[in-house]
Amino acid sequence: MSDIISLAPKKTAKDFVSDQEVKWCPGCGDYSILSQVQKVFPDFDVKKENYVFISGIGCSSRFTYYMDTYGFHSIHGRAAAVASGVKATNPELDVWLISGDGDSISIGGNHFIHLMRRNFNIKYLMFNNEIYGLTKGQYSPLSQKGIVAKSTPYGSVDEPFNPLELALGAKSTFVARSLDRDPKHQQMIFKRAHEHKGTAFVEIYQNCPVFNDEVFSPYTEKDSKREECLFIEHGMPMVFGNNNDKGLKLDGLKPVIVNIDSTNSINDLWIHDERDKTKANLLAGLFDNVSLIPHNPRPFGVFYVEDRPTYEDDLTAQIAAVTAKKGKTSLDKILSGEKTWIIA
DSSP, rough: OOOOOOOOOOOOOOBOOOOOOOSTTTTTTHHHHHHHHHHHHGOOOGGGGGGGEOOOOOSSHHHHHHHEEEEEEEEEHHHHHHHHHHHOOTTTTTTEEEEEHHHHHHTTHHHHHHHHHHTTTTTEEEOOOOOOOTTTTTOTTTSOOOOOOTTBBTTTOOOOOOOHHHHHHOOOEEEEEEEEEEEHHHHHHHHHHHSSSSSSEEEEEEEBTBTTTTTTTTTTTTTHHHHEEOOOOSBOEEEEEEEOEEEEEEEEEEEEEOOOOSOOOOGOOBBBBTTTHHHHHHTTTTSSTTTTSSSOOEEEEEOOOOOOOOHHHHHHHHHHHHHHHHHOOHHHHHHHHHHHOOOO
16 A cells, blocks of 8 residues: 655645735735735745744834734834844744834834844845835935925925945845835845845835825836836846936946947946945945936845854854853753852
8 A cells, every 4th residue: 555645735825814904005015015925925945834024113014914924013113123032032933024114214223233233034124115104194214305294394304314225334144125016026036035044134115105105106107117227136237228228337436327339338337246245335325316317227126145144043053052061051040140148
């Protein structure tokens, strides 16, 4: 009698859809991001019970309710701290962190930079709509200077952070950007992030139709997208434009827009190297001066990848080394200490 091997059926996107009613506003970009995450998860070789989603506070942070996985809806700005604790305690878990631009970079800014430098194997999806949505329209640390919002009725005088520059400066080992209205690009980026062993930071341009509608329209609308977006790919020249007739080349370390013609061929263009941190920083700051005419396109894709030991691996190795040297002991003994004094 032959043995019968029962194979579990392959999971589908529906296996990651919870029974909770999705309560985002109609037209919110969060719907697209949720859908793409649910679509790519069946492709990962991870037990469903090992997924954990951690979020802070904000519209995006309701994400944990809508994924049929384990998770924590934590407190404002502290998602990175909670996620770090989860990963340190159980390194086998597949931890995803969901946060908005305000939750990440304002009250959560301190935790953000320390998560990046420590390099936990955590996937960090930051939904950027350049506004506070849940609290009804205040400006965020990523809002453009001059924005008129509920908290800045005469226009903001703050310079915005560039989150990719911040992540690179804090030593993130994977830095990428995508946008809500490009589902296939999101899926590619999420898969790349999941493949990376270390903190994978992904900024996602996400439209808030109520408080900051169409803030990213130049990068999502058909009539402007190909002129305004630069989709970068490792080992490929940086080409953009409606007819793929424009490109970026480097004059030393200065990016220059050129027309691809008899003067400048595609072989003269800047070739993207996602392992080159110096050039990743150039790319991250490429669009900072958007008032220039013509101005540089905005890059989307994987900016930087670095292989570095993860925090949890180093921590586990340290615990094993100390245990081997000193032996195991009880918590009571540790708390009571090795030396005591009797005062007569």
